Amino acid sequence: MSITIQTRFAVDRNQNRKIEPDEIVKFAELSALDENKDQILEGTELTGIHYEYGKDVWAPADAPHVEAEQGVACTIKVQRIRLEDGGLDLNINCNYFPRLA
Numbered sequence: 662m663s664i665t666i667q668t669r670f671a672v673d674r675n676q677n678r679k680i681e682p683d684e685i686v687k688f689a690e691l692s693a694l695d696e697n698k699d700q701i702l703e704g705t706e707l708t709g710i711h712y713e714y715g716k717d718v719w720a721p722a723d724a725p726h727v728e729a730e731q732g733v734a735c736t737i738k739v740q741r742i743r744l745e746d747g748g749l750d751l752n753i754n755c756n757y758f759p760r761l762a
Contacts, residue, residue: 668749669713670722670742680711680719692744703741712739712749732758 670691671680694706702710707723714737720726722739729735735755742749 666749671711671713671719673709673711676709678721688744688747691742695744700745701741701743707739707742710742732760734758 670686670688671684672686672690672694673680674684675681691702691710692700694710695702696706702722705723710722711719712722714720714726714728720737722742725736725738727734727736733755735753738752740750740752
């Protein structure tokens with residue numbers, strides 16, 4: 662399944678797990694992090710990269726991000742960022758917990 666979304670990216674340069682305004686980058690700037698120059702960021706190349714999830718919620722690209730609301734818990738994991746076409750491959754797994762609703 663393919664859907665189109667827009668998101669901003671940031672690089673946590675000071676490694677404080679908080680995104681400062683000056684750490685928000687243009688998509689093209691992510692290519693500097695492509696260690697093997699294959700136009701794909703994955704694995705350790707995702708370290709320090711965050712993507713905006715919602716308004717001013719920054720999720721790490723190198724670790725699962727969990728969102729829970731009204732009995733539904735979703736785990737979102739970035740598999741890769743495709744630099745050539747601007748794609749972001751995500752693995753999204755949602756579970757419904759009726760007792761939490």
